[in-house]
Amino acid sequence: MASLFGSGLQALAGAVELAVSSGSILLGRAAHAQILKSVDPPPLPSFLSNHLINMYAKLDHPSPAALLLSLDPSPSVVSFTALISGAAQNRRPLLALRLFPVLLRSSARPNDFTLPSLLKASASIPCPIAGLQLHSFSLKSGLLSDPFVSSAAINMYHKTGLISHARVLFDEMPKRNIVAWNAVMTNAVLDGRLDTAMEAFIRLRSSAEVPNEVTLCASLNACAGAECLWLGSQLHSFIVRFGFVANVSVGNALIDFYGKCASVEEARRVFDAMLNKNDVSWCSVIVACAQNADEEEAFRLYLAARKEGFVPTDFMISSILTTSSGLSGVNLGRSLHAVAVRSCLDGNIFVGSALLDMYGKCGSIEEAEQVFESMPERNFVTWNAMISGYAVQGNASNALNVFDDMTSRSEVRPNYVTLLSVMSACARGGWLTEGMELFEKMEERYGIRPRMEHFACIVDLLGRAGMEEKAYEIIKKMPMKPSVSVWGALLNACRIHGKEKLGRVAAVELFEMDPYDSGNHVLLSNIFSSAGRWEESMEVRKEMNDVGIKKEPGCSWITWKNQVHVFQAKDTSHERNSEIQALLAELRRRMTAAGYTPDTRFALYELEDEEKELEVHQHSEKLALAFGLICVPEGIAVRIYKNLRVCGDCHQAIKFISGIVGREIIVRDNVRFHRFRNYECSCGDYW
Secondary structure, eight states, X not given: OHHHXXXXXXXXXXXXXXXXXXXXXXXXXXXXXXXXXXXOSSOOOHXXXXXXXXXXXHTTOHHHHHHHHHHOSSOOHHHXXXXXXXXXXXXXXXXXXXXXXXXXXXXXXXXXXXXXXXXXXXXXXXXXXXXXXXXXXXXXXXXXXXXXXXHHHHHHHHHTTOHHHHHHHHHHOSSOOHHHHXXXXXXXXXXXXXXXXXXXXXXXXXXXXOOOHHHHHHXXXXXXXXXXXXXXXXXXXXXXXXXXXXXXHHHHHHXXXXXXXXXXXXXXXXXXXXXXXXXXXXXXXXXXXXXXXXXXXXXHHHHHHHHTTOOOOHHXXXXXXXXXXXXXXXXXXXXXXXXXXXXXXXXXXXXXXXXXXXXXXXXXXXXXXXXXXXXXXXXXXXXXXXXXXXXXXXXXXXXXHHHHHHHHHOSOOOOHHHHHXXXXXHHHHTOHHHHHHXXXXXXXXXXXXXXXXXXXXXXXXXXXXXXXXXXXXXXXXXXXXXXXXXXXXXXXXXXXXXOHHHHHHHHHHHHHHOTTOHHHHHHHHHHHHHTTOHHHHHHHHHHHHHTTOOOOOOEEEEEETTEEEEEETTOOOXXXXXXHHHHHHHHHHHHHHTTOOOOOTTSOTTSOHHHXXXXXXXXXXXXXXXXXXXXXXXXXXXXEEESSOOXXXXXXXXXXXXXXXXXXXXXXXXXXXXXXXXXXXTTTTOO
């Protein structure tokens, strides 16, 4: 009879373990209720109590676990360890650490399973004092000699910033197991000490220790972070030779490595060769394509993953949303937003931030605001994306309001990207005082030293405001050598305000740094042509031809019915060209009647005035706009994208057209968004 009773309790213990493995608290509670019925009178046998404590702790129900522990008349170290381990795994480090003195006051003593969980808890706070005390206890109790305890201590020191302590402890280990090596390597990668990670891998191989999948993934992450293609390729050969190529985690790390080293073909080759793929595999290859400007292939891979039956995850959705931003496809982004809602992922902070970023980059700022307001929590990516969305629209007022909310009400501190976005918004909106104040006091207020990007932004801010000489003085006092972006901002400012002498100074610097960039030559040529100095303008163009520099052809494109229609200036190849030309002629007639005068300052000087007018009327953005007005139904904004800066005449013309046809027209050039409505542009002609 006793044996039958014992076998029944063993079966109940098995049910408890099944609840843990399946993550079902309902099954666990049902098993607990059956145990209470079967065991009368209490207390429960120790092995059943341990199983139940472990189940509640692992499934993140610490209260019933702690109650069971308190009801045990003689709790063992197994009971305490189960509760401590569960608390540490479920991000309850303070609970785990509070249990340690309770354990010491009991008759039980910590063992080599207890201390790693406690060290993990102290690392996640992070609390170096608690970690130091646990290290001391491990040393006194003789448990530090256990390689798992010492490895946990090394990991704790890395996580709490005491890297020198971790190094000393690692060097003093009599026998270093693979867990210790992995702790050193993974933490070095997380801290950005990529050379240290690779040195550790070489030392590991010299010690004859056999690496595992964690070791190889950390090594590949180090190579990816350093963009060291040749070293990672050698590691790939090692992986093949030692039989790790079939490991899914290692395969995923290889895809990520090749993607970050801009070797998309190799990444795709690894992906295609994988026999077993998980959702991380698909996400990695999608990101590899998206990061290397192959957004269309990334989206095709996403659709292939869905056909394979993979359920969208937060990482997959956030990854593919970046491709929508790259393709500037707001309708595509909205479809993915719907997928996120159906999959109950729209509340995820990473998905929400990606949605916010996508809507901002696609110019749908109202939808970005809705996502921002609905997010239950926000991190610095969220705040930065919202500020950046306003910046690209040139809406300095709203960008500064969000920045004020971030700094006054949020627990998230601004980083260098935040300040850059706010300064960019000030530059595009003409908020000189606010932008300069932020630049001058960013280190004092936020502890952030100005980087090259901040200097480029402040030069742009001053230049747009007509203060090119002051911008030049700042450039001369920079603590680092000015970059192409800094001199480019000054040259563009000189173009806007016709400062020929200073423009040539900036151009000379740019020609030395990047002699084959056509954009800088064109800017200088335009400075001269706008001032009527045609001979000097043509001289710059002649120099371009002499050294073989070709101007990047301007083009505009518009998406309609899942097809991208691309136009170049004076392009007559489109299948609906006759309709486009007829509409342009009608619009030109109505614009002229409304007071429009063509701006032909940058047209070729050898042309007659009438020819110049015809020249500007055939610019690519006007052709794309005419096609959009023909195809896009009334009530829907016409969205046009351009690879170069929109020209002055097109900007003026589209303002007139927006009022004449009563439509909203959104133009995204290589600098910012322009939203045209009722004869006005959102930039206020400050661009």
